[in-house]
Amino acid sequence: MDRKKSAQRETLRKVLKYVRHYWPFLILSIGAAAVTVVLTLYVPILTGEAIDYIVEKGKVDFVYVLHTLQKIGIVILFTALAQWIMNVSNNKIAYHTVQDVRNQAFRKIQILPLKYMDDHSYGEVVSRVIADVDQFSDGLLMGFTQLFTGVITILGTLLFMLTRDVGITLVVVLITPLSLFVANFIAKRTFTMFRQQSEARGEQTALVEEMIGGQKVVQAFNYEEEALEHFDEINKRLADCSLKAIFFSSLTNPCTRFVNSLVYAGVGLVGALSVISGGITVGQLSCFLSYANQYTKPFNEISGVVTELQNALACASRIFALIEETPQIPEPEDVKTLEHTDGKVDLEHVYFSYSPEAKLVQDFNLHVQPGQRVAIVGPTGCGKTTIINLLMRFYDVDRGSIRVSSRDIRSVTRKSLRGAYGMVLQDTWLRTGTIRDNIIMGKPDASEEEIKAAARASHAHSFIKRLPKGYDTVITEDGGLSQGQKQLLCITRVMLCLPPMLILDEATSSIDTRTEMHIQEAFAKMMQGRTSFIVAHRLSTIREADVILVMDNGNIVEQGDHKSLLEKNGFYAKLYNSQFLSGQDTAAVTE
The missing domain is CATH 3.40.50.300 (P-loop containing nucleotide triphosphate hydrolases)
Incomplete structure (x- = not known):
């Protein structure tokens, strides 16, 4: 429980860091809220005075009553203006804060390492940036709109009542803690439920995004029933979380209304006895009853705000978790721009794995001369695409170094490095x-x-x-x-x-054979004088490569041109013979 409270306080502190950038609107909102409350509390006083001038039939001071009604009209007009200013200020605070949060979240996505995207579904990330921020926005707006006026109304009402009658005010103060206890009891139980609801919503968004994106595959493999079962399971979990969260949050209003009725009844009873004894007038009693309503109403609103804020803070914690993710390794201050690349690439004693438990690339060495065409082939999972990820610095090596034009790629900007490559992938x-x-x-x-x-x-x-x-x-x-x-x-x-270097990763896999022949001609012209890495390409391109690297388990097991590798009758020859039927030279070398 203490850890949960600490997490809530930390999330609220982060929210306030964004809000403080708009402190002029915050001050204006608080000022407008104070004016609204003061003017609203002044109206019952005027109403009570008007009632006192209606003594009995035939003895009504119509002049004073009319004058009082005019003052009430002017006060209401200024109250409306103050409320409009407060709402505009709150909208500015809420929506500009949300704009800043979304901007920062999207900027963070641009600099997150690819490992984060590999470990999180796209739909879940989208849910954080869109749905969670929307929920956060609604809670923040309601909080500013009702929290300020509610707190000021409570304090202002108590002050006004103290100036009129201490006894009646004491009745109100004694019953008030019961309302606070009820609201606090419910709030403690809603935060966890709203967080579970937010997480389930993220899972649901991720599943829907995956199923819609792969609808053809789903239907081709008759996966509809399994997809529906998975969706139903998440949907049921979301419904359970939502029902529990809504159930507890919906208790707030009737519970606090019951306490408010006790306050109203107590004020009415004590006030009536005071009128009988001559302590206050009937008009003043009406003023107190009006204050009792105004005093208890904010408790309903604040309790609703607290519930909504629980949901908002739960969503905010998820978006802040994204914003605070560790970005990719920052570039050093003395980083240089890679210019005049000659296409020479050297990988020396490179070690890399996506997770410490599963070793992949081990002591990998490769030296590519300017203008060479290097084909990389091998079975699935041997590390072909991993080498491309390392060359482009989508991932950094664990040990060893990669040099382009004799410069370590960690000493040059990622932008200039990636600008030196032209990349065509199988996935468009x-x-x-x-x-x-x-x-x-x-x-x-x-x-x-x-x-x-x-x-x-x-x-x-x-x-x-x-x-x-x-x-x-x-x-x-x-x-x-x-x-x-x-x-x-x-x-x-x-x-x-x-660019001076090319990476072709199954670049013509979705093109018909006739068009591919034309593309190969275009590639041949494009690759002239340019260092090219061809991953799992078709046979015609592999045959033309200057060097073919045969990989297995993250290591180069064979190296040479097409003819020499076939003559060795080793791993490459077995791969070739297993994947090609006699005479089908245009078939693809698949991973």
Whole structure:
């Protein structure tokens, strides 16, 4: 329990760090709330005075009553203005704070190591940035709107009642702790439940994102029933968490209303006795009854706010956990920009594993001369893609070093290192935008002629021309184009930049054989004078490679060109013979 309280206080402290940037609006909100409360508490006084001037039939001071009603109207008008200022200020605080939190969360995602994304589902991360921040926003807005006015109303009402009658005020003060006890009892039990609800919602979002993204695979393998069962299990857990959280939070209002009724009854009883004894007038009693309502109403609102804040803090703790994740290793202050790359790459005594328990790359050594074409082949899990991740510095080596142009890649900026590579992967990625936007991603200042030349070189120009608006056609990440057309656009993107080094990871896996022949010609021109790493590529490309690295269990077990490796009749020859039927030279070398 102490740990939970400490976690809540720490989360609240982090929230206040964001809020303090908008202290002028905070001061304005508190000031407007104070004005609202004072004017609201002044109205019952005026009403009580008006009642006292209605003595009996035929003895009503209509002039004074009318004058009092005019004052009440003016007070209400200023109260409304103060409430509007307070609400505007609270909206500014809440939504600007949420904007800052989301911006920082998205910035953190950009610098998180890929390991974080590998260990967390995309849907769960999306749920934190979108759904959890929305819940946090709602709780924060309600908190500022009702908490300020509620607290000031309670204090102001007590002060006004003390100036009128100490005895009646004492009745109110004695019953009040019961309401606070009820609210505190419920609040302690709702935070954990709201946190479980938030976590279950994140799991549900992740599952939905996965199932929608892989709907074709789900249907192809008849996985619908299993997917439904998994979804039902998470959905049931979410329903249970939500029902428990809502059940306890819904107890707040009726419980505090019961206590409020006790306060109202106590004020009415003691006040009536005071009127009979001549201590106060009937108008003053009406004023006290009005204060009793105004005094108890904030307890209902604050108890509701406390419940909502429990949910908001639970969601905030999840988004702050993302923001506070350890980023990728920062670049040193003396880091340089990688310029004039000649394409020489050296890996010396490289050790790397994704987890300490499962060793992968062990004492890996490789020396690539400028302009060489290096093919990397081997069975699944041998470390081919891992080598690419290390070359691009998506992951850092555990031991050893990787040098480009005789410079350790940890001594140069990641931006300049990755800018020296052109990368075409088996998995295509396009963003929502025009065809042109997707092509110029690596070279935003490219001219129209350069764009079309790159598209012609990759054989994408012909299908782009057939689109409704050509290069201005808007596409989405998943819709509108075939997988092969998406891959052609990714190849065009690299064709446009023509960096000094290339990485082709199953770059033509989704392209038909005829188009692949044209692409291979384009690749041959593009690779001239450029260091190229070809991962698990098709046989025609592997045959043309200067060096073929045969990997197994993170180590190079054989090295040479296609002909010499076949003559050795070793691991590569077995891999070749097991994957190719006689005469089918255009088949793919698969992982």
